[in-house]
Amino acid sequence: MSLKKLLEGKGYHRIKMKSTKTNHFELVAKINDIEGNFILDTGASSTCVGIDAIEHFDLLSEDSDIKAAGAGATNMLTQVSQKNRINIGSWSKKKMDLVLFDLKHVNEALVNHKAEKVQGIIGADILKKGKAVIDYKNKALYLK
Template sequence: MNTRKVRIKITLTHHLSCQARINGVKANLLIDTGASNSCIALSQKNYFGIREKGNPFEAAGAGEDKMKAILAHRCNLILGRHLIGQQSFVLLDMQYINATLVKEGGKTIDGILGNDFLRKQRVIIDYREKKMIF
């Protein structure tokens, strides 16, 4: 089995992030073990060429009440030099998250790699080497 390693950054807000490509377009993703699902900002849907699937539903957001969300599937995901393949994401309004990050001196993000991805890929976070290993 080939071990894949992807460089991660620890942001000014003490979050973990990585660079990715979603459908061939560069993306800045937060790595969040506490997020149940991987997400992409709804405002970035057209930028990444994402098509919605199914009907909108309500999802719990970070620090807010329920918010409208919709599923996006078959998004081509690349992390570092590694083709991950098809990944599903939840599209939701991430303005609150990005506003909080900027307020704390950080940069905005395009999305979140959540627990669904981390568990499926059996990701190990190596803080010393600043790498995501899977």
């Protein structure tokens, strides 16, 4: 039996991903019904959206005490947006909090490697909530 049949039989939703030139997986997700490009980052504790995409996703934000670090940048100020609805393929979750911070360094790294810019990062919070299974060979994410 294939992994796809096994997981779909257990109620998982299959989401196609594409591989970037930086060896990340990229996928399309919707926040509050607005589509955006995201990279999947199993090492990111929280799902994040770039400060410059707050208006794009029509997010309400408030200052946060959380400091963000990643891709060579540390101690970055963040904001938080609470109670958002996230759809990834046919999987969805309500009341998700998002960390908002400057993704300029992430996008610069992507552009330097001729990859597309992203509006956010899908992190471990969603992967845990969705009991994620990543099929690297077939470039698919399964969420339950």
